[in-house]
Amino acid sequence: xxxxxxxxxxxxxxxxxxQRDDDVxxxxxxxxxxEGSYKITAGLLAEFGPRRVRDTPICEEGFTxxxxxxxxxxxxxxxxxMTINFSLxxxxxxxxxxxxxxxxxxxQVSVPLVIRTPGGGGQQLSATHSQNLEVFYAHVPGxxxxxxxxxxxxxxxxxxxIRDDDPVLVLENLALYNTRGEVPxxxxxAEIGRAAVLKPGRDxxxxxxxxxxxxALDVARRLEADGISAEVVDLxxxxxxxxxxxxxxxxxxxxxxxxxxDWLSYGTGAELAATIAEGAFDYLxxxxxxxAAAEVPLPYAKxxxxxxxxxxxxxxxxVRESLGGA
Amino acid sequence: xxxxxxxxxxxxxxxGVLSQWVKHEGDQVRKGDVLxxxxxxxxxxxxxxxxxxxxxxxxxxxxxxxxxxTPIAVIGEGAAEAAAPSPQPAPDQAExxxxxxxxxxxxxxxxxxxxxxxxxxLARKLARERGIDLSTxxxxxxxxxxxxxxxxxxxxxxxxxRLAPQPAAATGPQRPAPGAAPAAPAAPAxxxxxxxxxxxxxxxxxxxxxxPLTTVRRLTAQRLAASAREAPHFYLTxxxxxxxxxxxxxxxxxxxxxxxxxTVTDLLIRxxxxxxxxxxxxxxxWDETRILRHRHxxxxxxxxxxDGLIVPVxxxxxxxxxxxxxxxxxxxxARARARRLSPDExxxxxxxxxxxxxxxxxxxxxxINPPQAAILAVGEAVRQPLVRDDQVTIGTTMTxxxxxxxxxxxxxxxxxxxxxxxxxxxxxxxxxx
Numbered sequence: 001x002x003x004x005x006x007x008x009x010x011x012x013x014x015x016x017x018x019q020r021d022d023d024v025x026x027x028x029x030x031x032x033x034x035e036g037s038y039k040i041t042a043g044l045l046a047e048f049g050p051r052r053v054r055d056t057p058i059c060e061e062g063f064t065x066x067x068x069x070x071x072x073x074x075x076x077x078x079x080x081x082m083t084i085n086f087s088l089x090x091x092x093x094x095x096x097x098x099x100x101x102x103x104x105x106x107x108q109v110s111v112p113l114v115i116r117t118p119g120g121g122g123q124q125l126s127a128t129h130s131q132n133l134e135v136f137y138a139h140v141p142g143x144x145x146x147x148x149x150x151x152x153x154x155x156x157x158x159x160x161x162i163r164d165d166d167p168v169l170v171l172e173n174l175a176l177y178n179t180r181g182e183v184p185x186x187x188x189x190a191e192i193g194r195a196a197v198l199k200p201g202r203d204x205x206x207x208x209x210x211x212x213x214x215x216a217l218d219v220a221r222r223l224e225a226d227g228i229s230a231e232v233v234d235l236x237x238x239x240x241x242x243x244x245x246x247x248x249x250x251x252x253x254x255x256x257x258x259x260x261x262d263w264l265s266y267g268t269g270a271e272l273a274a275t276i277a278e279g280a281f282d283y284l285x286x287x288x289x290x291x292a293a294a295e296v297p298l299p300y301a302k303x304x305x306x307x308x309x310x311x312x313x314x315x316x317x318x319v320r321e322s323l324g325g326a
Numbered sequence: 327x328x329x330x331x332x333x334x335x336x337x338x339x340x341x342g343v344l345s346q347w348v349k350h351e352g353d354q355v356r357k358g359d360v361l362x363x364x365x366x367x368x369x370x371x372x373x374x375x376x377x378x379x380x381x382x383x384x385x386x387x388x389x390x391x392x393x394x395x396t397p398i399a400v401i402g403e404g405a406a407e408a409a410a411p412s413p414q415p416a417p418d419q420a421e422x423x424x425x426x427x428x429x430x431x432x433x434x435x436x437x438x439x440x441x442x443x444x445x446x447x448l449a450r451k452l453a454r455e456r457g458i459d460l461s462t463x464x465x466x467x468x469x470x471x472x473x474x475x476x477x478x479x480x481x482x483x484x485x486x487x488r489l490a491p492q493p494a495a496a497t498g499p500q501r502p503a504p505g506a507a508p509a510a511p512a513a514p515a516x517x518x519x520x521x522x523x524x525x526x527x528x529x530x531x532x533x534x535x536x537x538p539l540t541t542v543r544r545l546t547a548q549r550l551a552a553s554a555r556e557a558p559h560f561y562l563t564x565x566x567x568x569x570x571x572x573x574x575x576x577x578x579x580x581x582x583x584x585x586x587x588x589t590v591t592d593l594l595i596r597x598x599x600x601x602x603x604x605x606x607x608x609x610x611x612w613d614e615t616r617i618l619r620h621r622h623x624x625x626x627x628x629x630x631x632x633d634g635l636i637v638p639v640x641x642x643x644x645x646x647x648x649x650x651x652x653x654x655x656x657x658x659x660a661r662a663r664a665r666r667l668s669p670d671e672x673x674x675x676x677x678x679x680x681x682x683x684x685x686x687x688x689x690x691x692x693x694i695n696p697p698q699a700a701i702l703a704v705g706e707a708v709r710q711p712l713v714r715d716d717q718v719t720i721g722t723t724m725t726x727x728x729x730x731x732x733x734x735x736x737x738x739x740x741x742x743x744x745x746x747x748x749x750x751x752x753x754x755x756x757x758x759x
Binding site: 022049051073074178179180218222254281282283284285286312313321324 | 329340341385393396397446447448449450451466467468471473474551552555614615
């Protein structure tokens with residue numbers, strides 16, 4: 001185990017996979033000479049050359065399509081889309097080609113494509129550059145969507161995504177790049193589709209992913225001092241969704257709060273609330289509650305931005321309400 | 327009670343060390359007071375309070391390092407609050423982002439037997455199991471909802487045994503967490519999500535037998551596909567008069583007795599090595615940003631095994647005698663078929679020979695064995711009419727086809743190598759001298 005940043009874990013994993021498999025290549029805007037907008041690809045052009053690390057023009061639809069074609073022909077392209085907001089320009093390629101070619105070809109081709117892209121607000125990047133659009137993709141059969149919250153998973157899930165024979169969107173988060181944590185040394189490949197219990201607890205289950213899971217863990221640790229034992233489940237993967245781990249936790253605690261760093265309507269919280277109703281109804285001691293971002297285009301002004309995003313105080317309040325302290 | 331957060335004190339700061347608390351729990355704080363000294367990646371700086379009130383709780387001890395944005399202390403409104411739990415949010419913060427469920431009106435005070443009493447699914451289940459009438463239980467939850475604790479209390483009041491705690495259901499793979507207990511096996515949830523979420527996309531075809539890939543098969547496929555995909559192949563075919571070569575081989579084997587028979591392939595290995603030494607530009611590899619011209623001549627010989635192709639390498643073949651090559655080639659081929667070659671006996675080849683003459687193949691083209699620049703495909707030696715000195719005579723010829731990676735070697739260069747090879751075959755003494 002070594003303590004490194006989430007950013008470093010992503011960088012090291014890309015480098016290790018480039019070294020391990022000649023079919024792996026990186027494609028994206030400013031990932032080469034400029035070394036990436038968030039420096040995840042620092043030094044990789046110099047080490048692996050322009051054939052493996054491809055700078056592209058500003059044309060998400062074009063280079064995502066190129067990567068899908070390369071993947072169909074047997075390569076393992078890792079596309080960096082600068083932020084998930086720009087993936088909207090490539091959504092037709094992702095949803096209609098990457099996700100469907102295996103089925104449409106009757107299994108004759110697969111698309112071993114990885115799209116790495118950060119989401120998340122809180123950086124004062126304003127409404128069009130601060131969105132969490134991963135649920136768009138998690139809705140689509142044929143895609144996998146993983147969302148590491150901690151550096152160890154940044155490594156394990158990115159490696160798993162690159163080795164997966166189907167398209168995987170790896171959701172990173174701008175607010176997590178500098179976070180640090182223990183990362184297993186050497187080969188570490190996570191299983192896609194398994195949630196993790198970040199902290200066991202008895203009284204209530206708090207579910208989140210990516211930044212929301214990190215905040216939930218922080219809240220749970222602080223609640224411990226007040227005698228509240230909250231279990232924190234990090235989904236890690238939105239599709240496939242590990243429904244059983246969530247339901248098993250709720251069957252133990254009887255209560256659930258879902259935290260989503262995203263708008264409320266039609267979101268992860270809705271999906272999980274329905275899942276819990278199906279899988280743990282007779283174990284519920286309180287209604288499932290959701291904590292989500294305000295349903296507005298995210299404001300630029302810092303106080304308004306902070307007010308619109310879910311935070312520790314909001315989670316704490318809803319946990320207490322759910323436990324009967326309303 | 328606003329949280330005091332670790333501030334961003336420089337552009338490059340990602341976390342800060344709380345080097346000293348200037349204020350202490352219970353101290354009154356005014357805006358602008360120095361609360362603490364924070365050490366960043368650049369300097370130690372005073373941190374001022376933005377809020378008035380009492381420093382009710384210090385969350386980060388001196389000496390600890392935390393990321394920016396982490397709550398480090400709580401400033402409250404007075405002594406009465408100091409004892410309250412800290413993470414209670416201020417009302418203005420709590421309004422946003424949180425969905426407040428529609429609240430049922432509070433039930434009237436006192437029993438109301440006719441009305442349906444709100445109870446949680448868990449409370450209903452436990453009441454059913456314990457034989458407790460819900461109408462006799464008063465609810466302590468929001469809106470008077472009956473919850474698990476109320477049923478447990480009612481059960482105790484009835485003098486029954488205390489309810490067993492909920493079985494600890496497993497909650498999936500656990501990351502190491504301080505004090506985490508190992509997970510118990512998962513309790514199945516009846517009727518929950520039957521069937522696999524991801525049925526297999528490809529089913530075995532009814533009219534085909536599925537052959538699982540061996541490692542050799544997979545590697546052979548990967549490497550040859552990569553070569554065919556990436557190396558622009560071109561082909562040169564030459565016909566050599568093989569009469570002298572066959573005669574020479576027969577003579578050599580007759581003289582040497584039964585020890586190790588020399589084969590046509592052995593002579594061709596040595597001939598190719600000699601020609602490569604004279605044409606080093608063919609003894610090369612394309613390496614994306616440069617061409618590598620190899621200092622050693624290491625000849626690989628394609629050997630068919632049950633489930634693939636394996637290419638053991640004869641190192642420095644230009645410096646070995648034909649007898650040494652013959653002995654080594656026999657040993658390598660036998661061990662290749664027995665799968666007893668070590669990886670280094672398969673590595674480092676700079677040129678490959680594939681001979682299908684013994685199968686009666688007249689001529690063929692081979693896929694280059696990457697990262698080498700060329701491969702020689704050798705056809706059968708056949709007796710056929712031959713024009714010699716303007717006379718039609720009967721002779722023995724052999725068709726040689728060279729596949730070349732055009733990125734590394736051009737046509738004229740490769741033609742020069744093939745010409746030299748043909749000369750050696752036609753003057754076999756030059757092979758051994």
